[in-house]
Amino acid sequence: MLEHFSHIVTVFLLVAGLFIIVARGNLIKKLVGLSILQTSVYLLYIAPGKLLGGTAPILAPQFSIYSNPLPHVLILTAIVVGVATLALGLALAVRIREAYGSIEEDEILALDRAEDPA
Amino acid sequence: MALSVLMLMRMRNLFAVIVLFGIYSFLMATVLVALDAVDVAMTEAAVGAGVSTVLLLGALHLCKSREAKPAHRPWLPLAVALSTGLVLVYGAMGLPDFADPLSPIHRHVVPRYLQNEVQVPNVVTAVLASFRGYDTLGETTVVFTAGVGIIALLRRRKKPVAVGCAETLFALYVQFHGDFGPGGGFQAGVIVAAAMVFHALIFGADTARRVVPDWLVETMLAAGVLLYAGVGVAGLLLGGNFLDYFVLDVDPVHGQHRGIFWVEVGVATTVSGVMLKIFYMFASRDDANGESEQ
Amino acid sequence: MSLALHLPALQVVLPLISAPLAVLLRHGGLAFATVTAAAWTAFACAIGLWLQIGQAEGGVISYAIGNWPPPWGIEYRVDRLASFVLLLVSGMAALVLPWSRASIEREIPRDLHYLYYAMFGLCLTGLLGITITGDAFNIFVFLEISSLSSYVLIALGRDRRALTAAYQYLIMGSIGATFIVIGIGFLYLMTGTLNLADMALRIREVENTRPVLVALAFLTVGISLKLALFPLHQWLPSAYTYAPSAVTAFLAATATKVSVYVLIRFYFTVFGESLVFDKLPLPQIMLWLSLIAMFGASAIAIFQDNLKRLFAYSSVGQVGYITLGLSFDSVNGLTASIVHLFNHGIAKGAIFLLIGGLVIGMAKAGAVPPAPTFDRLAGLAKRMPLTSFGIVIGGLSLIGVPGTVGFVSKWYLIVAALEKDQFWLVGAILLSSLLAVAYVWRFVEVAYFRAPPVGQEARCEAPLALLLPAWLLVIATIWFGLDTSLTVGSALDAAQQMVKSGR
Numbered sequence: 001m002l003e004h005f006s007h008i009v010t011v012f013l014l015v016a017g018l019f020i021i022v023a024r025g026n027l028i029k030k031l032v033g034l035s036i037l038q039t040s041v042y043l044l045y046i047a048p049g050k051l052l053g054g055t056a057p058i059l060a061p062q063f064s065i066y067s068n069p070l071p072h073v074l075i076l077t078a079i080v081v082g083v084a085t086l087a088l089g090l091a092l093a094v095r096i097r098e099a100y101g102s103i104e105e106d107e108i109l110a111l112d113r114a115e116d117p118a
Numbered sequence: 119m120a121l122s123v124l125m126l127m128r129m130r131n132l133f134a135v136i137v138l139f140g141i142y143s144f145l146m147a148t149v150l151v152a153l154d155a156v157d158v159a160m161t162e163a164a165v166g167a168g169v170s171t172v173l174l175l176g177a178l179h180l181c182k183s184r185e186a187k188p189a190h191r192p193w194l195p196l197a198v199a200l201s202t203g204l205v206l207v208y209g210a211m212g213l214p215d216f217a218d219p220l221s222p223i224h225r226h227v228v229p230r231y232l233q234n235e236v237q238v239p240n241v242v243t244a245v246l247a248s249f250r251g252y253d254t255l256g257e258t259t260v261v262f263t264a265g266v267g268i269i270a271l272l273r274r275r276k277k278p279v280a281v282g283c284a285e286t287l288f289a290l291y292v293q294f295h296g297d298f299g300p301g302g303g304f305q306a307g308v309i310v311a312a313a314m315v316f317h318a319l320i321f322g323a324d325t326a327r328r329v330v331p332d333w334l335v336e337t338m339l340a341a342g343v344l345l346y347a348g349v350g351v352a353g354l355l356l357g358g359n360f361l362d363y364f365v366l367d368v369d370p371v372h373g374q375h376r377g378i379f380w381v382e383v384g385v386a387t388t389v390s391g392v393m394l395k396i397f398y399m400f401a402s403r404d405d406a407n408g409e410s411e412q
Numbered sequence: 413m414s415l416a417l418h419l420p421a422l423q424v425v426l427p428l429i430s431a432p433l434a435v436l437l438r439h440g441g442l443a444f445a446t447v448t449a450a451a452w453t454a455f456a457c458a459i460g461l462w463l464q465i466g467q468a469e470g471g472v473i474s475y476a477i478g479n480w481p482p483p484w485g486i487e488y489r490v491d492r493l494a495s496f497v498l499l500l501v502s503g504m505a506a507l508v509l510p511w512s513r514a515s516i517e518r519e520i521p522r523d524l525h526y527l528y529y530a531m532f533g534l535c536l537t538g539l540l541g542i543t544i545t546g547d548a549f550n551i552f553v554f555l556e557i558s559s560l561s562s563y564v565l566i567a568l569g570r571d572r573r574a575l576t577a578a579y580q581y582l583i584m585g586s587i588g589a590t591f592i593v594i595g596i597g598f599l600y601l602m603t604g605t606l607n608l609a610d611m612a613l614r615i616r617e618v619e620n621t622r623p624v625l626v627a628l629a630f631l632t633v634g635i636s637l638k639l640a641l642f643p644l645h646q647w648l649p650s651a652y653t654y655a656p657s658a659v660t661a662f663l664a665a666t667a668t669k670v671s672v673y674v675l676i677r678f679y680f681t682v683f684g685e686s687l688v689f690d691k692l693p694l695p696q697i698m699l700w701l702s703l704i705a706m707f708g709a710s711a712i713a714i715f716q717d718n719l720k721r722l723f724a725y726s727s728v729g730q731v732g733y734i735t736l737g738l739s740f741d742s743v744n745g746l747t748a749s750i751v752h753l754f755n756h757g758i759a760k761g762a763i764f765l766l767i768g769g770l771v772i773g774m775a776k777a778g779a780v781p782p783a784p785t786f787d788r789l790a791g792l793a794k795r796m797p798l799t800s801f802g803i804v805i806g807g808l809s810l811i812g813v814p815g816t817v818g819f820v821s822k823w824y825l826i827v828a829a830l831e832k833d834q835f836w837l838v839g840a841i842l843l844s845s846l847l848a849v850a851y852v853w854r855f856v857e858v859a860y861f862r863a864p865p866v867g868q869e870a871r872c873e874a875p876l877a878l879l880l881p882a883w884l885l886v887i888a889t890i891w892f893g894l895d896t897s898l899t900v901g902s903a904l905d906a907a908q909q910m911v912k913s914g915r
Contacts, residue, residue, distance in 0.1 A: 007210035014594075015203035021583060022195035028132055028177060030583060032139050035170060037590050039146055042162070044597050046155050048214065048223060056154045057232070057241040067154035068228050069241040070606075073250055074549055075158050076242070077257045078593065081556045083165045083173075084264035085586050087396060088560055090177040091268045092567060092579045094400075097181040099572035108576055206594070209626025213601055222604030226614070227483050252477045252486045256541065256553035259428060263534050263557055266435060267564035270527040333438070340432035347429050350421075353478075360421035362479040 006047035013040035025105035027093040031086055038082040045071040045078075136174045143167035157242045169393070176400040237371050238378065247378040251361050254381070255346050258388050262343045265392030269336070272399040335395045342388025349380045416460065420475040420488040423457040423498065424541045426450045427505075431533035440525030444513055447533040451505040454540065458498040462902075465495050471909055474546070482546065483607035489546030493750065493906035497543045497673045500757050504665045505536045508765070511881040512658030515768050518775065519656045520568050528568060534561040535662070539670045548596045548606045548682075551674060552589065555638075558670075559585045562663055566655040571783075574654035581647040584637055591634030598627035599682070612682050612913070624683075631678050632694070639671035641735060642705035645728045652724035657768025660720065664727055665761035669753045672734050676749070680910040685741060698739040703840060705732030710847035714854065719784040722851055723763055726810060729844070730756045733825060736841075740828045746907035748824035751899055755809070755817035755892065762885035763806035769874030769882060770799050786854070791864025796873050800859045802886045807852030809889045812845050816893040820900065 013036055020033025049068030057069035097103050100111055143166030150159035214221030231245050238244040246254055353362035363377025364370040415422075430450035434443035465471055475488040490498070509532065520528055538558025542551055563585070567578035600606055602623050603614040618624055633644075640648040648668075652660045679685075706729050713725035734756070737749030771784050773796055782788060793800040809816035822841060829837040873879070892899050 007207070007213065011203045011206045011210065014206060015199045018199040018202060018587070019195055021587065022198060026132070027579065028174065028181065029135060032135060032174070034583065034586055035139070035166070036142070037587065039143075039162075039166065041590060041593050041597065042146070042150070042158070044594065045600075046150060046153050046158060048221065048601055049155070050153045051224070056156045058156075059232070059239045059241060066232060066241070068223055069231055069245055070223070070228055071600075072155045072158050072242045073245045073253075074606075075155070076161055076246060077253055077549070077553060079158070079161050079165050080257050081260050081553070083169055084260050084560060085556070085582065086170055087173055088264050088267050088271075088563060089579065089582050089586075090173055091271045091399075092563070092575060092582065094177055094180045095271055095567070096572075096575045096579060099575055103181050112573060112576070205626055205629055209598055209623045209629075212622030213598075221601070222614070222618075223601055224604070226604030227606075228604070230484055248478060249480050249485050250549075253547075253550055253553050255428075256550065256557060259431075259534065259537070260553065260556050260560060262432065263531070263560045263564075266431075266527055266530050266534075267560060270524055270531065270564055271567055273524065336435060336438070340435040343432040344429065344436075347425060347432075350425065351429075354418055354421065359476055359479045360418065360425060361477050364479055 006043050010040050010043045010047075013037070013043070027096060027103040027105065028090070030105075031089045031093065034089070035082060035086055038078065038085075041078060042075050045075050132178055133175075136171060136178060139174065140167045140171040143170065157240070173396070173400075180400070235371075238375070243378065247381050248363060248374055251363075251377075251381060254385065255343075255350065255361070258343055258346055258385050261392050262339060262388055265339050265388075265395050268396055268399055332395075332398065335391050335398065338387050338391030339395060340388075340391075342384045342386070342391060345384035345387060346381050349377055349384070353377070416464070418475075419457050419460050419464065420473060420490055420544060421477065423454055423461065423502075423544060424488075424537060426453050426457070427533050427537040427540065431530045431537065434526055434530040434533060438526055440522065440529070443526035443529040444509075447529040448506075448509045450533060451502065451509050451536060454536065455499075455502040455506040458495065458502045461490050462495045462499055465490065465492055471905070483605045483610040486550050487546040487607055487609075488544050489609065490544060491906070492902060492909050493673065493676065494543050496750065496754065496902045496906055497670065498540060500669065500754050501536070501539050501543065501666045504662060504757065504761055505532075507881045507884060508658055508662045508665075508761070511661075511765055511768075511878060512656075514875055514877040515658050515772055516656060518772050519570055524568065528565070531561045531564050531568075532659075532662070534558075535565060539666055542670050543673060546608050548599065548608055548611065550606075552593055552596065555589055555592070555674075558667065559589065559638075562659070562667060565659040565663075566651050568659070569654040569656050571654045573650065577647070577650035577654045581651045584644075584647040588634045588637030591630045591637070595627045595629075595631035595634060598623045598630070602627075608677070608682055612684065615682065615684070628683055628694075632675070635671055635675045635678070639668045639675065640728055640731055642701055642709060642728060642732065645705075645709070645731075648728060649721055649724040652727065652764075653718060653721040657764065657771060660724075661761050661764035661768060664724075664764050665757040668727070668731060669757050672731070672749070672753055676738065676746070676910065679738070680746075681913055685911065695739045695741055698735055702732040702736035702739060703844075705729055706736070706840070706844040707847065710844060710851065714847065714851045716851075717785050717787075719767055719786070719789065719855065720764070722854075723760065723767070726848065726851060727756075727760060729847075730760070730810065732844075733821065733841075736837075737825055737828060740832060742828055742831060743904070743907050743911050744824060744831055745828035746910060747900065747903045748821055748828055750903035750906055751824055752821035754899055754903070755821050755889070758885050758892070759806050759809040759817060759889045762882055762889060763803055763810075765878070765882035765885065766799050766802045766806065766874075769878035770796060770803075772878065773799065773872050773874035786858050789855070789858050790862040792859035794864055795871055798879055798883070799874055802883060803859075804852070804856060805886050805889060807848075807855065809893070811848040811852060814893075815890065817889045817899070818893070820893060820896050824900070 017033045017037030017040060021030050021037065024030055024033065049071040051065055051067055055063050055066060057066040057072070093103055096108065100108050102108055143162060146166060147159045147163040150162055231241055231249065350361040353365055354360050356365040358365035363374045365373060366376045367373035427450045430447045433446050437443050437446065461473065464473060471492050473490040474482070476482060477486045477488060512532070516525060516528055535558050538554045538561060541554030542558065545551055545554065563578045563582045566581060567575050599611060599615070602618045602621065603611050605611050605614060615624065637644045652664060655663070709725050709728035709732065713722050713729065716722035716725060734749045734752050737745045737752060739745070767784055770792070771782065774788065775782060805816065809818035812818040812822040822845070825841055826838050829841065
């Protein structure tokens with residue numbers, strides 16, 4: 001069980017993130033959930049790249065075992081993509097707040113329905 | 119870490135949620151250091167705990183809202199989330215063991231990266247900027263897309279008159295960014311932006327805008343991507359493939375270094391441009407709102 | 413340097429460079445010129461690649477970016493299917509961009525025009541990048557470029573509901589993308605490589621392990637979110653309804669199609685046919701979801717009052733036909749999917765362009781165009797004969813009337829169904845076409861058999877700049893309906909290549 005501990009954390013974060021997104025109606029809270037969902041992926045990629053007795057992949061003569069650098073590169077990209085999505089989502093939330101006066105999903109839906117019954 | 123996420127789910131005070139999210143990101147960064155992923159940890163600390171928190175606070179400041187009580191029982195979402203989790207558990211049980219040196223990811227592809235053909239000690243940088251440089255070009259483009267998208271979404275028709283920015287926002291921003299050493303183009307870009315914001319904090323955002331006006335910021339954001347792509351095209355023109363750094367100099371290794379350097383400059387330019395722009399956008403939005411409410 | 417050798421790189425890099433240039437120029441007209449020029453050269457590149465594929469050994473062109481050989485570097489890999497999709501995407505962009513110049517005048521504030529073009533260029537870059545790349549993680553990166561830019565493009569719509577539609581799409585799209593990353597992560601952990609071709613070789617050793625099956629599940633769900641497979645389609649109707657007309661036309665014709673392409677790529681190139689179709693009940697699930705989409709979404713479409721929303725639901729239904737073809741697991745089924753991907757792209761593109769023209773023609777000069785609801789469309793055929801007629805032809809293609817492209821796709825679907833002795837499916841395909849008859853008839857009835865409202869009898873045909881590109885596509889729906897050598901020929905080649913690589 002211990003060797004899979006990191007995966008358990010991954011799964012927990014994924015479930016929590018997904019739950020926040022689907023269950024919560026606040027637009028900003030949903031985006032927080034989305035960020036947590038995205039961070040769950042980091043561990044999935046990086047934890048298996050670790051080697052016991054290894055060190056960070058910065059080459060130096062005194063070390064011989066290094067952790068796998070490729071997942072690090074991929075996750076660097078994923079982090080940046082994640083923050084870009086978050087920024088865009090927040091900008092949308094700000095615009096929605098200005099247009100509707102609310103960032104609660106239920107209230108917005110009610111406003112839409114009042115305007116257009118179809 | 120799990121605790122902070124659990125509390126995060128329960129809380130309805132959005133400010134507390136955001137602070138908890140910042141703490142969570144720092145914890146995540148610590149875990150990443152423990153896993154030897156120093157570059158990733160640094161970025162996660164800067165981006166997750168820093169930039170994200172500032173962005174969230176900025177948006178919260180503009181929205182001024184407390185989360186409403188959920189109207190319906192969350193059983194269905196819980197079921198969806200849990201079943202996804204179960205599928206993941208099912209798959210994860212079959213993965214190679216933790217820290218197993220014989221697993222495929224350690225035997226295939228990676229050994230060549232560790233041979234250090236490019237002669238850059240930080241292998242992450244070598245892979246990021248050279249072997250998989252094209253991904254990084256894409257990543258820079260994603261940042262650029264977000265920046266331009268935010269300009270398109272938040273642009274004001276009229277110029278904001280007085281700028282009385284939320285000081286806390288500045289302070290937090292600088293606090294989170296001032297103390298990170300350069301670890302690559304991305305971090306460097308964040309620092310440049312932080313310096314500018316610091317300047318704005320002391321002399322007022324108006325002065326900052328005069329030093330680095332909007333048009334210059336927009337130029338920066340585009341120029342970075344162009345510089346990166348330009349390095350790629352230079353490779354083409356000199357007879358290599360796209361993004362081929364070997365041909366940039368007589369000595370291939372030196373060419374690699376030159377390519378990596380300019381590419382990193384491109385990333386830094388775009389990233390700092392986008393950060394500044396987003397900051398300007400949120401700041402000017404704030405004034406406009408304040409005026410309309412008065 | 414020889415230009416011909418570098419076509420794969422230029423294909424994507426030119427639109428990519430055009431976007432920051434458009435931002436630098438800060439001028440609507442210049443930005444338009446830059447991005448349109450890039451789109452046209454991209455189209456030329458796609459044609460060039462399509463010609464090269466015919467002569468290339470094994471029908472595959474490989475291009476090592478940065479001169480790092482795969483799997484260490486990122487590889488661009490063009491095969492017949494990729495080149496076919498590249499043609500569709502860049503061709504649609506080349507048509508829609510000139511069209512959008514006249515339409516966004518009315519729909520988007522002038523000082524945002526250059527940003528609109530930059531976003532359009534980025535969206536095109538993303539879609540082309542997804543199609544051409546041979547690297548799993550690179551797919552994700554370019555997927556995000558195209559997604560982020562399309563969220564912004566949708567949010568540029570005038571109606572405030574465009575904002576909520578874009579937000580909804582952002583949430584759904586990001587969940588989809590995260591699922592795709594998880595799927596790719598599992599594959600990477602099991603094979604140690606990110607290059608798709610290399611992955612396909614190495615996956616054979618670990619074929620039946622749990623992580624590979626879970627990767628398949630996550631990729632399928634993630635991509636299905638993106639391609640709006642029923643029941644994961646909720647984001648699509650609102651997004652298509654409230655986005656600016658040009659954006660709707662472009663996304664409807666390309667974005668979901670590229671997602672289908674990614675699905676085919678993973679199923680056939682990486683996992684291989686036997687794994688996907690024999691080990692899991694996936695064909696059955698996909699068959700039933702497709703049928704529900706074909707009937708459910710088309711039925712919902714009948715009851716819509718907004719013409720854009722009606723055809724958006726019809727898109728969800730039409731995606732059902734594409735995935736139905738996939739579920740057959742045969743060369744003919746795959747051919748039907750690929751042909752329909754192309755055919756539905758041009759027919760829907762034509763319809764949405766015409767609706768855009770219609771909306772603008774109806775608005776008074778300078779006013780914000782109204783929503784195309786049925787009560788405003790009465791007697792349209794008298795006021796805009798060309799537009800109405802074009803929409804009817806597009807509609808006929810959705811139904812699958814002989815002489816239009818829709819017929820060709822449905823013909824191959826039926827052939828594939830007969831091949832498997834599934835006679836009841838033939839009935840289902842025909843029956844679901846009747847639903848399309850119903851919603852197209854609603855338009856015909858309102859436009860041709862109702863008198864226009866008093867005081868609005870005057871002709872107000874859409875401007876020529878809007879009609880011309882749209883009618884080019886309408887003619888294409890008939891042309892490719894009669895002469896199928898290009899479309900079916902390419903699709904058949906592509907399907908054979910895919911199925912062979914999957915074995």
